[in-house]
């Protein structure tokens with residue numbers, strides 16, 4: 001299969017490590033959000049380790065994605081990036097965009 005690549009932008013808001021407290025409040029898990037490469041998110045909790053879904057997920061990742069990640073991606077949006085002082089920014093949250101290549 002031959003892949004072609006398209007240029008695009010991703011909003012990196014929320015990318016990085018987030019500390020999430022377990023539902024009983026006793027433990028803290030580290031959720032790693034990766035938006036600009038491969039879209040693979042990880043968590044240090046047991047539910048993630050034993051997750052049978054592909055990609056693996058857990059409620060901590062879901063929570064971070066819902067509450068802290070913007071998630072704007074040019075490929076899936078009809079909204080155009082906005083330009084501020086010559087810098088391309090996210091139309092949803094004004095974070096500086098990261099340019100990526102999409103396999104299409």
Ligand SMILES: [Zn+2]
Nearest residue numbers: 043045058060
């Ligand atoms: Zn988790």
Ligand SMILES: [Zn+2]
Nearest residue numbers: 011070090093
């Ligand atoms: Zn954004």
